[in-house]
Amino acid sequence: MDDRRFVASIYSNLLKCYGQRGWWPAETNFEVFVGAILTQQTSWGNVEKAINNLKNTGALSMDSIADATPARISRLIKPSGYYRQKAARLVGACRRIKHDYGSLEGLFALSTKDLREALLSLNGIGKETADSILLYGAGRPVFVVDAYTTRIMCRLSNRFKGMNYDLLQEYFMLNTRKSARLYNDFHAQLVELGKRHCRAKPVCPGCPLAHMCEYARGRAQ
DNA sequence: ACCCAGGTGGCCC
C-alpha cells in the first residue's frame, strides 16, 4: 500500500469510528491562542478551568493580559499547571504581539511561513503550539504533530520510529491534500484515538486501526 | 501511591 493510501485509510477508519470531531472548543481566535499555550503537557479539563477563570474576570483578551502582571495571570490559570511559567510566557507573548503587530489580527495577517516564524520566535511557543495556532486559530493548512500522533504512527509501523516532528509533519503533508478542514479533523481524530486507547501495549482491544498495524498485516506489508 | 496529560526551553555533550 502506498503512503497516500495508507494515510487516507488511517483517517477514513477514524472518521468512520468517531465521526467528525469539529475541533478546538473556543469562541475566538484569541481563546485558541491562549488555550494552545495552556494545554501544553496538560489535560484539556484543567485548561477549561483556567480559561473560565480568565473569562469570568474579563481577563481573556490581548489587552488585559498584556497589561496584567504575571502574578495576577498565574493565579487565574493555576488549574492548568506550570502556572508561573505559562503566565510569564502568556504576558510576554501578548506584550510582544501588541508591540510588533498591534493585535492578533495584525499578527495573523502574515503569510503562513512568516506567521509560523513569528510564533516560533515567541518564548513558550514551540512547533506544536505554533502549528495548532496556525491551524485552529488562523485556519492555515498545517498538519499538527503531537505525542499521540508519534505514538500512533510508531505503533502502526516501525518505519516511523525515530522520526522527529519535522519529518512526521512532512510525511503527512506530502501524502494528503493540503486542507485546513482535513488537518483540523485529522488531528482531532488522532487525539481521540490516543485518549481512548492504551499508550504502551502493542495491542489495543477495540482500536479502529488494529487491522492496520504492521504486526497484523504480516509479511506481505 | 503512582502515572500522565493535545510541550517548551535551557543546558550539556
Place this chain on the structure above:
DNA sequence: GGGCCACATGGG
C-alpha cells in the same frame, strides 16, 4: 543533532 531536566495541577 539528541538526551536529560524543571516546570505543577488534577483525574484515573
